[in-house]
Amino acid sequence: MSHFTRRLRYVGKRLLQAIPIVLAIIILNFFLLQLAEGDAVDVLAGEAGSATPEYMAELRAKFGLDKPLPVQLAIYLKNVMVLDLGYSFRHDMPVSQLIVDRLMPTVLLMVSTITLAVGFGIVLGLVAAMGLNTWRDTAISIFALITYATPLFWVGLMLIVVFSLNLGWFPTSGMENFAMFYEGWDRVWDIARHLVLPTITLSLFYLALYTRLMRASMLEQSGQDYVTTARAKGVTENRIMFVHVLRNALLPVVTMAGVQVGALIGGSVIVESVFAWPGLGMLAFEALFARDLNLLLGIFLLSALLVVAVNLVVDIVYSTLDPRIEVG
């Protein structure tokens, strides 16, 4: 069997395995969310100021909330099978459309954050490991510790104070300038400027993680036998570092990045809230408080799918980084 078909079969198998996992996640989430007091109708009626019990009963019937729980679950599962994520009664829109609308900003923030955090994390970790116990190592370690320990919302607010209010380089919040409504490349530039501060805030946190991980991983690999062998063969130090050690040291970093892509989708609530970034995290957060369960389940499902997919990709990247790791 060729390498390629083996890999393809592996992917197929993993996808099949994912089905029961995702199903279990849906069912678990469904019941977990039922534990919260009150429902979407309570919130809507509460905001409205006053509503008659008859009206609320009517709304419940319309939303399907009057049916017994197992029936509600069965209906939901049936709809998911045909890729229908249901309807958000609060937003008066199909869940899938709401999610798709928010996906672009989320992906934008996620990709830029992961790139920045992993990229700089690897570089800083490398620099720290190569200059073990020098001032560079110490400085990087302290930097990583501070950024990791500082609350995200505080970093965000301080960046706003410094770079928006005092220096005036970047806007405080939002994804676009709503007084201007730019088009074309002006719009791209405008969005890029709005993206800077949230990306920095969010990546500072993850950056610390990758720096520490990369440093530790580099140090561990440097002590391995194959490094001694390479050195004995007369390979240059630079080649040992960048070709042999680096490649092996990246494995844990890739694992970590894989785990975090899934977490980032919802884990950026604080940053999205501070910078009024219209991402999925905020949507999920608001959905929880509005008891918009269809929407919440939809977002969770997307998260779950993303984690499954990313894990698969990570496993494949493993085998590329380290051919000794076989998939199958």
Next chain:
Amino acid sequence: MSFRSLATATVCAIALAMTAAPADAQKAGGTMVYIVQPEPPSMASFLSTSGPIGLVAPKIYDGLFDYDNDLNIVPALAESYEVSEDGKTVTFNLREGVTWHDGEPFTSADVQYSVMEVLKKVHPRGPNSFLEVTSIDTPDDYTAVFNLANPAPYMLRALSGYESPMVPRHLLEGTDPRNSDLATNPVGTGAYKFVEWRKGQYIRLDKNENYWKPGLPYLDTIVGRFIPDASTRTAAMENGEVMYGAYGAIPNIDAVRLRDMDEFSVTTDGYSMINPMALIEFDTTEPPFDNPAIREAVSLAIDREFLIENIWFGYGEPATSALSSNFDATGLYKPQPSVYTPNADVEGAIALLEEAGITPNEDGIRASAVVDLIPYGEDWRRAGEYLKQALSEIGIDLELRYEDVPTWLNRVYADYDFDMTVNYFYQLPDPVLGVHRHYGTDQIRQGTHFVNSSRYSNPELDALLAAGAQEPDAEKRAEIYGEVQDILAEDMPVANLFEMEFLTVYNEKLKDHATSALGAYGPFDQVWIDD
């Protein structure tokens, strides 16, 4: 004021409005970005009086009237009105030549449909406002005759574009208004047309070129932005990215800082129509608060001025009665300072408890209770912390509970599973609209929010409320509500704390944004930017 003189006053108001044509300085054009927080669930102001909807929808929908800052009627879709001698027929003469945003003409049929089929049926407060309306005749396209079962003087205060929006019959008829596409795609007669709602970001409204007020609005576009974080809202204001934030969008702690800067100002204008009152609701059916003496003792033990000064940064007035002092303008307000004390009267409170036989146990505790705090922000938590301390002085041991909105609403209004809750109510421009729902026996409606959760029931009071709603004579009405306030001060099912003053923070470039009594819930048609 009698009905006749009210009608005369309207004529004067109309004359005034005619002469007060736009002055010279206003500049046309520009975009105003303002804060809408939280993001509204829809734009259906005919279904929901939710705050964020009020920040958007009244720019799109007009009412029959608007109101100036002294609560005088300003004609809007109705040019004038007459009330019959017996108060049972109200005739509105509608403005001619008004069109909906889709080009259809606005006529009396729209008024008839809006009130009878929409507001009276599906609006949260509409059934109250239009309780007495039995039918509406439309003798011609520009005359709407409201036939009432009993006189309803308060109705004329509930006709703003926020409280009672006029909606297009031709788009709603034959559909269920609760399910209408209008909720996300509104079509009104107002100063601005709906353009776009980008979820999680903003709602954009553009100038209505065919607005019935000639030359208005000045602005080309208004954009309501959603910014979840309070500190960021302040930063966005400071940075000039937004120009206007009302209803505490900028927290008081930041508002007082911005107030001292040259570019920004703070106003408490534009809230007289909603008349908000902070208060404590008691569960009067179960111990410990089933005894009026302990409820009154709580009222005495609270230092209202301390609350206002230290938690709300001086914005607010101590409550002195069941009615807000804003009702002084209509003569209905009767202060009861001996039970609603501006400063704490701990001795008085203890004396009251002793007299009622509520004595301390060996730990000095007379009663224990859980206080639920309205989950609308940090200020309310601070208020809870203050209450715990203040009431410990008279031997009442409080435990604080702060939950999320649906949980709290369910607990207080559906499950009745509470001892006391800190809350606030809009008293609105007439007690019938905003206050009756809190005390009437008919307002004990399990599952309905913001009504009589105390389950206080007093036939004597019910009779007075019924009489007050129908009494057209101002003096007699004042007498009735005087008695109402005496009874409520005695029984204290709800302890009013203070008359809230919401803050509007705005950029100095923004002019004429507070011309309506409705403030941020107003039409924004005269706002302009001076840059």
